[in-house]
Amino acid sequence: MNAFGYQFAPLWTDWLVYFLVFSGIGFFLYARRHEHLARPWRQVVRRPLAMSAALVLLVYIAIGLADSIHLQKQRVIANSDAVIFSSEKISLLDIVLTTLRVQEEKTYSAPFAIQSYAKETIELPDGGIVREFPRLVYGGIHLDQASDKTADIVAKTIRAIAESVAIFVLLIVILNFFLARYYQNSFGRQLNLLKLGDADLPWRSLLLMGFVLTLVGLVLIRLAPYYHVLGTDKVGKDVLYLSLKSIRTGLVIGSLTTLFVLPFALSLGIMAGYFRGRVDDVIQYLYTTLSSIPGVLLIAASVLMIDVYIQNNAEQFATIADRADARLLFLCLILGITGWVGLCRLLRGEALKLREIDYIQASQAFGVSHTRILSRHILPNVMHIILITLVLDFSGLVLAEAVLSYIGVGVDPSMISWGNMINGARLEMAREPVVWWSLVAAFIFMFLLVLCANLFADSVRDAFDPRAY
Amino acid sequence: MLAYIIRRLLYAIPILIGVNLITFALFFVVNTPDDVARVHLGDKYLNEEAVANWKAARGYDKPLIYNPGASGFDKFQQTIFFEKSAKLFVFDFGAADDGRDIGYDIRQRMWPSLAIAIPSLIIGLLINVTVAMMLAFFRASYIDIVGVIAGVTLMSISSMFYIIGGQYLISKSLHLVPISGYDEGLSAIKFLVLPIIVGLIGGIGSGTRWYRTIFLEEINRDYVRTARAKGLFESIVLFKHVLKNAMIPILTGVVVILPILFMGSLVTESFFGIPGLGSYVIDAIQAQDFAIVRAMVFLGSVLYIVGLILTDISYTLVDPRVRLS
Numbered sequence: 162m163n164a165f166g167y168q169f170a171p172l173w174t175d176w177l178v179y180f181l182v183f184s185g186i187g188f189f190l191y192a193r194r195h196e197h198l199a200r201p202w203r204q205v206v207r208r209p210l211a212m213s214a215a216l217v218l219l220v221y222i223a224i225g226l227a228d229s230i231h232l233q234k235q236r237v238i239a240n241s242d243a244v245i246f247s248s249e250k251i252s253l254l255d256i257v258l259t260t261l262r263v264q265e266e267k268t269y270s271a272p273f274a275i276q277s278y279a280k281e282t283i284e285l286p287d288g289g290i291v292r293e294f295p296r297l298v299y300g301g302i303h304l305d306q307a308s309d310k311t312a313d314i315v316a317k318t319i320r321a322i323a324e325s326v327a328i329f330v331l332l333i334v335i336l337n338f339f340l341a342r343y344y345q346n347s348f349g350r351q352l353n354l355l356k357l358g359d360a361d362l363p364w365r366s367l368l369l370m371g372f373v374l375t376l377v378g379l380v381l382i383r384l385a386p387y388y389h390v391l392g393t394d395k396v397g398k399d400v401l402y403l404s405l406k407s408i409r410t411g412l413v414i415g416s417l418t419t420l421f422v423l424p425f426a427l428s429l430g431i432m433a434g435y436f437r438g439r440v441d442d443v444i445q446y447l448y449t450t451l452s453s454i455p456g457v458l459l460i461a462a463s464v465l466m467i468d469v470y471i472q473n474n475a476e477q478f479a480t481i482a483d484r485a486d487a488r489l490l491f492l493c494l495i496l497g498i499t500g501w502v503g504l505c506r507l508l509r510g511e512a513l514k515l516r517e518i519d520y521i522q523a524s525q526a527f528g529v530s531h532t533r534i535l536s537r538h539i540l541p542n543v544m545h546i547i548l549i550t551l552v553l554d555f556s557g558l559v560l561a562e563a564v565l566s567y568i569g570v571g572v573d574p575s576m577i578s579w580g581n582m583i584n585g586a587r588l589e590m591a592r593e594p595v596v597w598w599s600l601v602a603a604f605i606f607m608f609l610l611v612l613c614a615n616l617f618a619d620s621v622r623d624a625f626d627p628r629a630y
Numbered sequence: 631m632l633a634y635i636i637r638r639l640l641y642a643i644p645i646l647i648g649v650n651l652i653t654f655a656l657f658f659v660v661n662t663p664d665d666v667a668r669v670h671l672g673d674k675y676l677n678e679e680a681v682a683n684w685k686a687a688r689g690y691d692k693p694l695i696y697n698p699g700a701s702g703f704d705k706f707q708q709t710i711f712f713e714k715s716a717k718l719f720v721f722d723f724g725a726a727d728d729g730r731d732i733g734y735d736i737r738q739r740m741w742p743s744l745a746i747a748i749p750s751l752i753i754g755l756l757i758n759v760t761v762a763m764m765l766a767f768f769r770a771s772y773i774d775i776v777g778v779i780a781g782v783t784l785m786s787i788s789s790m791f792y793i794i795g796g797q798y799l800i801s802k803s804l805h806l807v808p809i810s811g812y813d814e815g816l817s818a819i820k821f822l823v824l825p826i827i828v829g830l831i832g833g834i835g836s837g838t839r840w841y842r843t844i845f846l847e848e849i850n851r852d853y854v855r856t857a858r859a860k861g862l863f864e865s866i867v868l869f870k871h872v873l874k875n876a877m878i879p880i881l882t883g884v885v886v887i888l889p890i891l892f893m894g895s896l897v898t899e900s901f902f903g904i905p906g907l908g909s910y911v912i913d914a915i916q917a918q919d920f921a922i923v924r925a926m927v928f929l930g931s932v933l934y935i936v937g938l939i940l941t942d943i944s945y946t947l948v949d950p951r952v953r954l955s
Contacts, residue, residue, distance in 0.1 A: 446644065446645070446648070447648075449645055450645050450648035450649055450652070451652075452934075453645055453649060453931040453934045453935050453938075454649055454652070454653075454927055454930060454931050454934075455890070455893060455927070455930035455931070455934065457896060457911075458911065458923065458926055458927045458930055459927065461911070461915050461923060462653065462656050462657065462920075462923050462924075462927055463656060465915065465918060465920065465923065466656055466657065466660045466661055468669075468918075469661045469665050469666055469669050469918075470660065470661055470665070472668075472669050473661070473665045473668060473669065556786065560788050560789075563788050563790060564788070564789065564790065564896075564897055567790060567897065568896055568897070568900075568912055568915060569912075569915055569916050570915060583788075583790055583791075583794075587790075587794055590794065590797070590798055590802070595798075600791075600794060604787075604788075604791050607788060608786055608787055608788075611785075611786040611787075611788075612782065612783060612786035615782050615785060615786050616782060619782065
């Protein structure tokens with residue numbers, strides 16, 4: 162594909178992300194037609210907390226997906242018709258955030274600062290030399306005087322607030338119009354119902370959450386081109402840009418690991434439970450062995466080995482981005498291999514129970530083949546366990562990424578991730594004044610994602626697991 | 631009982647062999663010792679002789695599993711597999727890349743790890759069980775809801791932020807205890823207080839949540855309904871009946887992690903500069919010292935299996951319904 166001077170150049174993880182998105186859509190369509198899956202979901206969507214969390218997650222996913230579409234820019238070469246593409250792969254998100262990406266300072270600067278964090282020797286026009294904090298190259302460059310800063314920020318924020326209120330009101334009117342038609346109420350009556358939160362879906366919570374999100378988004382859109390809203394890091398990169406880019410890394414680790422967990426856990430788990438006997442013994446031995454190795458150590462050992470492989474076979478990876486991507490993929494694989502045991506155990510237990518139930522016994526008596534019993538009768542009945550486990554595991558994986566990157570066995574050091582941000586920033590806590598903004602930014606972005614994932618997962622578990630409280 | 635324990639111990643042997651084969655494959659087959667030597671030496675000093683020397687100094691110059699050059703049993707003994715992997719079974723860990731004896735280092739370093747892990751475990755258990763009991767007592771009230779939401783919130787914060795926050799607040803701003811370091815004997819306490827407190831706060835979210843689920847599961851059982859029907863006070867039901875029965879899953883959950891406590895916490899120890907086994911592993915990972923990582927993988931598996939066996943035994947001790955067979 163070649164449009165607008167860009168060429169579509171996905172990384173390996175991109176393909177898997179697309180695959181995951183399509184499977185997700187496929188699962189949604191499947192669940193819609195199957196009552197035992199659709200009913201719990203209807204319960205989930207009625208919960209205000211779950212839906213607010215889902216809305217935040219959607220924003221994260223949208224950013225992550227935009228960051229998963231990688232492109233190569235066409236290079237224009239004078240006097241030549243040849244079409245050549247830059248070897249650098251940039252994502253759709255990079256293009257959207259071009260201003261943030263290119264506005265690099267020299268080193269640290271605090272949020273909203275217009276002066277650098279470090280003093281520099283500046284030569285005055287008259288030949289004298291002073292040591293002072295130089296003005297930033299980009300941050301607040303549109304201001305003539307430093308004293309204008311507060312007024313400028315307030316003005317831009319007020320504008321953003323006004324805009325988001327306008328959008329909010331517009332949204333209410335549009336939504337209420339459609340709801341009123343759907344329930345055949347008058348506009349005013351429906352508005353009153355909406356205000357009371359009386360509806361099948363938690364529209365009121367969704368609207369409020371949507372308002373908060375648009376407000377934050379618009380404030381950032383208005384301010385970010387002029388200031389480094391979250392400061393800059395050691396090499397002068399905008400921290401907001403880094404935090405946004407980290408979203409993809411976190412999401413990929415949380416979700417692609419699933420892709421590697423499922424085949425092992427699913428096939429081995431239900432086979433062990435269904436066939437019992439020797440098959441069960443072998444599979445149990447396999448997972449007891451794997452799970453007896455402390456997870457962190459197994460991950461560390463594997464990543465160390467892949468490091469050696471990458472260093473010895475550097476020629477296989479065209480760019481640094483390709484290398485980082487390969488390592489990310491491998492990390493997901495390893496997390497999957499260390500992580501499938503828990504789900505496998507659950508599925509084995511469930512399959513052991515299911516195989517004694519009448520309808521399975523009946524199928525066996527009718528001479529239905531094992532493959533058919535497994536796929537038609539056992540598999541659909543363990544779906545809810547798979548779903549609960551995968552959703553619950555997600556947040557743990559996002560947190561694990563940060564710890565692993567800190568230990569040095571996480572994602573590639575060149576990859577932008579929360580773990581690497583924390584790792585780079587934690588040593589700067591000793592400085593005076595403290596460089597806190599990288600840490601705080603990573604904290605907020607990570608905390609929001611994990612909190613929403615946890616809240617959402619709780620609702621999913623409550624809805625699907627009749628035993629849960 | 632004794633027969634059961636012996637059988638469980640025998641059952642552990644194939645698992646440990648499996649662990650050993652996995653680590654062997656990971657460390658010697660995925661990348662040959664030549665590859666590892668090249669990475670260690672770097673591009674600057676890379677030549678055949680240097681690689682050979684590096685391997686010879688660390689005993690990696692033998693064939694992997696079969697040595698046709700030797701005679702008799704030496705065909706198998708003079709190999710990397712025997713020297714580096716099979717010897718782990720008798721806890722002969724060999725030497726690290728810098729020549730230090732790994733076994734000695736492990737014995738030295740396990741005490742600081744335990745000094746953090748054991749108080750954290752005991753105090754944490756007390757706090758978490760108490761809070762969980764309270765939430766279960768006030769279940770479905772505002773106290774419960776607030777407690778559960780607070781728990782989820784605490785759970786959603788990465789452990790590293792607790793550590794960084796704790797260090798910043800207590801050590802850097804308030805100067806109550808040193809930021810990091812360690813000392814021998816009783817003077818170690820001032821270095822241990824902060825890691826333990828941070829560990830407790832970091833674990834309270836998930837711990838409380840887990841124990842609350844256990845309590846609520848117990849509360850819905852028939853014997854509780856009977857006790858209530860008898861007219862017992864809710865507090866007596868909770869403390870005498872529910873707590874006693876809930877102790878079974880709680881205790882066995884603790885027993886399984888007891889042996890692993892030796893391994894220490896990687897992140898906590900490295901942030902606080904405590905010379906335990908956790909920071910030992912981190913240092914080894916950062917120095918790419920595979921001998922240490924290999925030894926720790928094996929040790930960790932052994933401890934985990936010991937934990938599983940202890941769990942099974944403790945089941946029979948606390949729960950008379952369970953019979954070993």
